[in-house]
Amino acid sequence: MATSPDLENRPATYDNDPTKTIVETRNLGKVYRDFWGRKKVQALKSLDLEVRRGEIFGLLGPNGSGKSTTIKLMLGLLFPTQGRVFVFGKEATDVSKNERIGYLPEESYLYKFLNAEETLDFYGRLFDIPADVRRQRIENLIKMVKLEHARKRQLKEYSKGMTRRIGLAQALINEPEFLVLDEPTTGLDPLGTRDMKDLILRLRDEGKTILMCSHQLADVQDVCDRVAILHQGELKELGRVDSLLKIQDLTEIHASGLTDDAKRQIREIIEKTGGKVDRMDNPTTTMEDLFLEIVKESEQRPGRRGGRGGN
Amino acid sequence: MRLNPDHFWTYGEWLFQHNALRDGAILSVVLALLGFVIGYIVSVFKHGPSEGFLRVSQIIGQLFTVDLPKMSFRRIYAVAKLAVKESIRKKILVLIAIFIVAMMFAGWYLDPDADSPARLYIVFVLTATNYLVILLGLFISCFSIPADIKNRTIYTITTKPVRPLELFLGRVLGFTAIGTFVLATMGLLSYVFVVRGLDHDHQAASLDPTGRAGETSFDSRHRHTFTLNSEGRGTTNEAKGHRHIVTKVGDKVVVGGPIDDLTARIPIYAKGLSFTGRDGEKNEGYNVGYMSEYQKYIEGDSLSRAVWRFEGVDNSLFKDVILYDLTISAFRTYKGDIVTPVGGLIHFRSSDGRVKSEDEPFKVKEFQVDRRSVRTKLKGFIDDKPADLDFFKDIAADGSFEVVIRCQDRGQYLGMAAADIYLRPADLQFWWNFVKGYISIWLQMFIVICFGVMFSTFLSGPVAVIATVAALVLGFFGFFVDNLVNTTSKGGGPIESLIRLPTQMGSQIDMELGNETLQKAITFVDRGILLAVSQLKNAVPNFSQLDTANFVAYGYNLFGGLLARHLTIAFGYFVLTALVSYFFLKTREMAA
Numbered sequence: 001m002a003t004s005p006d007l008e009n010r011p012a013t014y015d016n017d018p019t020k021t022i023v024e025t026r027n028l029g030k031v032y033r034d035f036w037g038r039k040k041v042q043a044l045k046s047l048d049l050e051v052r053r054g055e056i057f058g059l060l061g062p063n064g065s066g067k068s069t070t071i072k073l074m075l076g077l078l079f080p081t082q083g084r085v086f087v088f089g090k091e092a093t094d095v096s097k098n099e100r101i102g103y104l105p106e107e108s109y110l111y112k113f114l115n116a117e118e119t120l121d122f123y124g125r126l127f128d129i130p131a132d133v134r135r136q137r138i139e140n141l142i143k144m145v146k147l148e149h150a151r152k153r154q155l156k157e158y159s160k161g162m163t164r165r166i167g168l169a170q171a172l173i174n175e176p177e178f179l180v181l182d183e184p185t186t187g188l189d190p191l192g193t194r195d196m197k198d199l200i201l202r203l204r205d206e207g208k209t210i211l212m213c214s215h216q217l218a219d220v221q222d223v224c225d226r227v228a229i230l231h232q233g234e235l236k237e238l239g240r241v242d243s244l245l246k247i248q249d250l251t252e253i254h255a256s257g258l259t260d261d262a263k264r265q266i267r268e269i270i271e272k273t274g275g276k277v278d279r280m281d282n283p284t285t286t287m288e289d290l291f292l293e294i295v296k297e298s299e300q301r302p303g304r305r306g307g308r309g310g311n
Numbered sequence: 312m313r314l315n316p317d318h319f320w321t322y323g324e325w326l327f328q329h330n331a332l333r334d335g336a337i338l339s340v341v342l343a344l345l346g347f348v349i350g351y352i353v354s355v356f357k358h359g360p361s362e363g364f365l366r367v368s369q370i371i372g373q374l375f376t377v378d379l380p381k382m383s384f385r386r387i388y389a390v391a392k393l394a395v396k397e398s399i400r401k402k403i404l405v406l407i408a409i410f411i412v413a414m415m416f417a418g419w420y421l422d423p424d425a426d427s428p429a430r431l432y433i434v435f436v437l438t439a440t441n442y443l444v445i446l447l448g449l450f451i452s453c454f455s456i457p458a459d460i461k462n463r464t465i466y467t468i469t470t471k472p473v474r475p476l477e478l479f480l481g482r483v484l485g486f487t488a489i490g491t492f493v494l495a496t497m498g499l500l501s502y503v504f505v506v507r508g509l510d511h512d513h514q515a516a517s518l519d520p521t522g523r524a525g526e527t528s529f530d531s532r533h534r535h536t537f538t539l540n541s542e543g544r545g546t547t548n549e550a551k552g553h554r555h556i557v558t559k560v561g562d563k564v565v566v567g568g569p570i571d572d573l574t575a576r577i578p579i580y581a582k583g584l585s586f587t588g589r590d591g592e593k594n595e596g597y598n599v600g601y602m603s604e605y606q607k608y609i610e611g612d613s614l615s616r617a618v619w620r621f622e623g624v625d626n627s628l629f630k631d632v633i634l635y636d637l638t639i640s641a642f643r644t645y646k647g648d649i650v651t652p653v654g655g656l657i658h659f660r661s662s663d664g665r666v667k668s669e670d671e672p673f674k675v676k677e678f679q680v681d682r683r684s685v686r687t688k689l690k691g692f693i694d695d696k697p698a699d700l701d702f703f704k705d706i707a708a709d710g711s712f713e714v715v716i717r718c719q720d721r722g723q724y725l726g727m728a729a730a731d732i733y734l735r736p737a738d739l740q741f742w743w744n745f746v747k748g749y750i751s752i753w754l755q756m757f758i759v760i761c762f763g764v765m766f767s768t769f770l771s772g773p774v775a776v777i778a779t780v781a782a783l784v785l786g787f788f789g790f791f792v793d794n795l796v797n798t799t800s801k802g803g804g805p806i807e808s809l810i811r812l813p814t815q816m817g818s819q820i821d822m823e824l825g826n827e828t829l830q831k832a833i834t835f836v837d838r839g840i841l842l843a844v845s846q847l848k849n850a851v852p853n854f855s856q857l858d859t860a861n862f863v864a865y866g867y868n869l870f871g872g873l874l875a876r877h878l879t880i881a882f883g884y885f886v887l888t889a890l891v892s893y894f895f896l897k898t899r900e901m902a903a
Contacts, residue, residue: 032903037356077469078902095378095473096377096472098470098473101470103466103467105467109463109465110464111396111397111464113400114393118396125385125389126389127471128386
C-alpha cells in the first residue's frame, strides 16, 4: 500500500517541535513551461529555507528573482516542479493549512464592486467564521486600518493606500498565525508606511509569524528579524538582519569628548598598543548597500554566495 | 403536437423498466474510468508512472475523505452571494428590460389571424424566455472564473480554506439564483402578457326567432355562433381555439370571457393500441406512406378497427359524464365530398368484449382537438342483447375497458396513434402548467450554467463560451448528428465534403479522386470523426427533449413523471460537471 508523501516526508523539525518551524522548503524548484511543455524559465532553483514561529522573515530580490514564485508555492497557488514545501507541516497544496494563514497579495486583488464591510464579510465567510464573531472582527479591523469613514464605499473608489489597508484587514480576518505580506508598504505614504511597519511589529509581538517580501529595503531592515536574498531564482544570502549587515573586516570606534589631538593620539595608541575607548563595535551598512552589492556580485560570479550571516 | 410513447412512462418505469438507472450507472462508470485514465496519463508525463498514480489516487481519495466531508455551506453561500453581486454589477437585469421591450412590440408581429392565438402567444413567450435565459446562463457562467484568474482575485479565494467543490457549487448556485430571479420575472410578465393578450369580449349580435341560437359580435377578428338550452345556458362554438359561456338573463344574452384556450388537460392515456385489418385479423395498422410515420391507419367500411386498452380507470374521477378527446386524422384515397369530413364510429366495450356501448358516429376534426363525452348511464349490449348500462359497473367493472373506432367511409382511412385518444378526468390550472413549462426552461438554464462553469475551470472565457455553445448545439441538434452517422448521407463526411465543395463535385455522384486508397482513407477518417461526434453528443444533454413548451402551448398537463425525469437528468449532469470541475480546480495552478 502506498504511503502518503505528506506523512512520509513531513519535516522533522515540525514533528519534533511543532512550535518551531512554520514554513520549510526543501530543494524547492519551479520551472515555467509553455503550452507544449517546453521549458520557458527556471524561476526557482533548489531553495532550502525555514520560517520560524514568531519571527518576521523578509524575502528580498530584484524583479524576477523568484520571490513571488516562492510565496505562490508556499500558498499552493503554484505547484513545485522540484522539491517540496511544507506549511505547518502540511503540503502547501493542502487547503486546510489556509485556515491559519493570512495573505496580502501584491496588489490587493479584491473585488472592486464590494465595499469594505462586504469585502471583510465575504472573506470572513470563506473562513467559516460565525456571524457574530465575524461582525465583531469586521468592526475591529475597520477601526484598526482606519477606514471607518469609507466602510460603505466601493473599493473601486479607494486610493491605493486605502486598498492596501483593506487588503491587510482581509488578511487578518481569520486572526492568522502566519501572515504572508507581498509588498505591504507599496503605495503607502510615509505615514502609512510607518503605521504599516508598526503594525507588523505589533503583530509579531502578538506571536504571529510574518513572511514579507518587499522592494523597500529600508522597511525590511526596520522590521525583519531574518532575511533571504534571492537572485535569478537562487538563494544568495540567508540570515539575521543584524549579522548580515555587519562588516566583519572593519572596526568602528565610538568615542566622546576628544580633541583632534586626542583623536590623533588614540589612533596612534590603537595602532601601537591600546587606550581608553568608550565604545568599539562593528559599524553597519544599509540594507540597500548590501542588497546592491549582492546583486552586483551575483551577476559577476553566478552560483551560491558564501554566507556570513548567522542563522 | 405529438406525444410519443416515452412521454407516458412514469418515473419508475423510466428508471427501471426502460433502464435509465442502468444506463446512467454505466455512463458514470465509463466516464469515471475515462477520467481516471486521462488524469493518470497527464500525471505520468509530469511525475512518472508510480508518483503519477499516487497523485491521481490522492486527488480521488481526498474528494471523499476531505473535500466532500469538510464542505461548508457558509463558504458556498459566500461564493454564491458574490456571484449574484457580480452578475448584478454586470447589469444582467437589463435583460428583463429587453424582454419587456420585446413583449411590447411582439403584439405587432404575432399573427392575429392565427387559428390558435393562445398557442402562438404561449410558444412566443416560452421560446423567447428560453433563448434569452440560456444566453444569460451561458455568458454569466463562462466568464466568471476566467475573469477571477485574469484579475488575480482568485488568489485571495484559493488562499483561503475554500475547497474546489465549494467554488464550483457557489458559482453554480449564485448564477442559478440570479437566473431564477430573471426567469421568474420573465415568467410573471409572460403570464400577464398571455392572459391579457388573449382576453376579449363579444356581445350577442343576433338571436334567431326561437331565442335558442345566435351569433356573437365580430371582435378580435372572429365571431362565434352559440346555442342555448332550455334553461338559457350554453356555449359558443369553438373559434380561434376557444369558446365562451353564453347565458340568457331575462331578455338579454350575456357572452362571458374566453374559455378552453388556456387549459392544461390531465389526460389518462390508453395502455396500448392494437389494430385489426380489413379481414378482421390482427395487424399493425396500415401504413399510408411517408405522410405519417407516427400514426397507423384503419381502412373504411371494412372489419379494420383500432382498439385502445385502458386500465385502472377509477370511477371516482368521473361523475355523470366521461370526457375524452380525439385527435385522429384522415387519409383520403379519393377526393370525394371534400366539405364533409371523413366519418367514423366509436364504442366502448369491456375487456372480455361481452359488454359494449352503442356505436356513436363522429366526423373527424383534423388538426384540432375533438372534445367529446360519454354519459356513465348509457345504452348498449350485454352478450349482443340490448341493455341499459352503467359504465363503471358493466363496461369498466375492474377499471379496464376498450375503446373501438372504425372508419365508415369506403376507400378512406383514419389514422391514429396511442396518444390520439385520452380521457380527461380534470384539467390542471393553466398557471401551474405554465410554471411547469418554466421549470423546464429553468432546468435547461441550470445545465447550461453547470457546463459553463465547468468549462471555465480549465478554459478561458471566450473558449468556454464556444465549448458550451458546442454542447448546446449538439444537445439541440443531436438528431442531425444521428442522421449523419446512422444514415449514408449524400456528400460524405466532413473531409469528403471539404473536397466536394471547392471542386464543385455534386453530392449525387460518387467521389472520384483517382486514388482508391486515398478515398478509402478519407471515408474511414470521416466515419471516425462522425462516430466521435456521435459519442460526444451522447455525453451532452438532449436539450430538444428538455424543451416542453409545446405541452403548455397545446394545453397538455406536463406530466410529473416527465418533469421528474428531466430533474433527474439535470441532477446527473450537475454531478458530472461538479466532478470534472473538482478535478480541474484541484489540479490547476491558479497563478500559472
